[in-house]
Amino acid sequence: KYCALDIHLWSSFNKMEQLLDALVKALGSDHSSLSSYRIVTGGMQGTSTWDEDHKTIGPVIEQTRSCDGADYIREGDLNSKETHDIVTEEALGLLQGDGALAAVMCGPTKEDCKSLDAVSRHKSIDEVIFIPTCPELAAASEFSENIGDIMVRCEKEILTALRATASSKGRISAFVVDPSAPVTMVKIASSIWSSQRSFFQLLTEHFIIVSLMSDHRDSWRKRHNFIDRVRKALVYDPMFAAELVISSSDETMEVGILSTEDTEFFIHLEDVAKNVERRTSGLDVVVRKVQGALVRAQDEFDPQYFRNDDYYLEDSLNQYANQKSFGRQTVFQLTINDGGAPTSSAAIEKALSETIADLEYTVTEGVVLIEKEIGDGAMAATVMKEGTVVVAWDGDVRVDINLFTFDETEALATDFMTKFSERIPKLQLLLRDEQPRGINRVVNFAEDFIKSEEF
Known part of the structure; x- marks a missing residue:
């Protein structure tokens, strides 16, 4: 039994572990069968918890020196x-x-x-x-x-x-x-x-x-x-x-x-x-x-060389042989460049619907638009026979696309991103992250596998 979840948080990041524990429990599973990874993407303008989030994100900066009175360096002291x-x-x-x-x-x-x-x-x-x-x-x-x-x-x-x-x-x-x-x-x-x-x-x-x-x-x-x-x-x-x-x-x-x-x-x-x-x-x-500097030469240096079979490979070979990929997940991070005006929730919804129609995907659940109580932006999502897609707009110039397709062809994801970008003026790609989704600690796409007798 396999269940995959994509969680996109743009606030209250400190609750990620609590959320993960609650979801595992709700699904009747435990952490021994869980594997997860994180990708840093764009956020959401106007979130209600930003003031609190700002205190918990990144390194904690502490003032260890008194900056009052005589302890503070005065102008001109540096070159005295x-x-x-x-x-x-x-x-x-x-x-x-x-x-x-x-x-x-x-x-x-x-x-x-x-x-x-x-x-x-x-x-x-x-x-x-x-x-x-x-x-x-x-x-x-x-x-x-x-x-x-x-x-x-x-x-x-x-x-x-x-x-x-x-x-x-x-x-x-x-x-x-x-x-x-x-x-x-x-x-x-x-x-x-x-x-x-x-x-x-x-x-x-x-x-x-x-x-x-x-x-x-x-x-x-x-x-x-x-x-x-x-x-x-x-x-x-x-x-x-x-x-x-x-x-x-x-x-x-x-x-x-x-x-x-x-x-x-x-x-x-x-x-x-x-x-x-x-x-x-x-x-x-x-x-x-x-x-x-350059490392000093060693007289009569006699290095020891190791062969591949000198290392313990059983665990890694078992993982390689047992992993199974179910599809390709691609996360596109895009921005509106060159002075382009921020888009709108209606434009995001329209671009997603037209892209799906252009690619002739079979929609099983229509495009759902969420734009209330999540900040200044919006989120559009849909479920298709070919996979799923979620588009998040931050309310300004950032757009993130989370695309999953059962077909692992890389060109398919590229085609989706290209057609979507054409519908938002001056939308350009910043980052692209992609990985297989599957079981048994999958790290390879199906096309990467070789038959077990070959290794």
């Missing part, structure tokens, strides 16, 4: 030196160990460099190399005709200074790009650190790169790309690149981070985000993206 120092200090907390040598790439002068003081004071850093923008580069435009030659000369100067420092004081553990550094200097940094030769000569095994972005918003993506280019160029694992977005009520800054040899990077990155939020009392910190 105090906030900038906090972000820099916490990002440098990704360093492992003490006695580190750091380099800070800045604008033309130390006075322009917001990060320099915070890096110099950090407990894990013993000495800082100040890398100012080359004077010739500072005087030139990014789009100057000879900018390429100027950048080459500047890169040579910086590399010479870094190599001299590495020879006398050791390799660098932290490289910080200050917001005052122009894009041309960021490109030079990208060229230097994308070189494996520079990587092994100048950087420690565990190092971090931090790129701070609070000024010149139009260059932020280029600064993130610098981090990503280094990640892709250095065949190294473990290596992680992260993008952090730090925002107040009306301002935003971003931070790009690259870290190597940190097997607990995600834990440490979470600490950075939490500490910035805690110390700034009002800033929101979101980790937008984290990417890894």
Whole structure:
């Protein structure tokens, strides 16, 4: 004995399980013989329970921070030196160990460099190399005709200074790009650190790169790309690149981070985000993206391969053999596009009746239209010898069609949708979901089955 039910709820969704239990009981069955699935479709405008539904739909948003008085970030606080120092200090907390040598790439002068003081004071850093923008580069435009030659000369100067420092004081553990550094200097940094030769000569095994972005918003993506280019160029694992977005009520800054040899990077990155939020009392910190590097090659890797019959397949094969499909269910979700006017309940009823007549279906129960006490829209349904169809209109521009036919031909459902759409001006398909209806956990249409002796 088989009974199939389609339940379309456009309000009081929290009662779905109660409704399911009541229907199973009313049919004299139990949950051991029940299988079900859900499809999210359009709703209904003007439902009486919407205010209550709004409280129970989706994730519950809780306010965990006081937004009153001094706890709320004030306009201008995000770009203050105090906030900038906090972000820099916490990002440098990704360093492992003490006695580190750091380099800070800045604008033309130390006075322009917001990060320099915070890096110099950090407990894990013993000495800082100040890398100012080359004077010739500072005087030139990014789009100057000879900018390429100027950048080459500047890169040579910086590399010479870094190599001299590495020879006398050791390799660098932290490289910080200050917001005052122009894009041309960021490109030079990208060229230097994308070189494996520079990587092994100048950087420690565990190092971090931090790129701070609070000024010149139009260059932020280029600064993130610098981090990503280094990640892709250095065949190294473990290596992680992260993008952090730090925002107040009306301002935003971003931070790009690259870290190597940190097997607990995600834990440490979470600490950075939490500490910035805690110390700034009002800033929101979101980790937008984290990417890894290429996986390190394993010497003498000997993988184990499995054959199909190494797996336990009896249950799945029994389900495949015993399932039985009775027909095809297709749910079409449509909308009126391009400024088309909302339709009406009369138009929905007429379109359904004409489509059924056009396809020469045999109607056993005429089209029933329901438009009272269900919201602003309407629902039209009919039972045919060939199957059933329910059309729901939300009172605005959304129309959902739930079509079941004993004939599982896909083209038949497509033909129904096409002919119906032609009768509603500017009605276009958004989504189409289809599945077999039947027994024994059916997941395949009849045309998908093969004879049992073939598998």
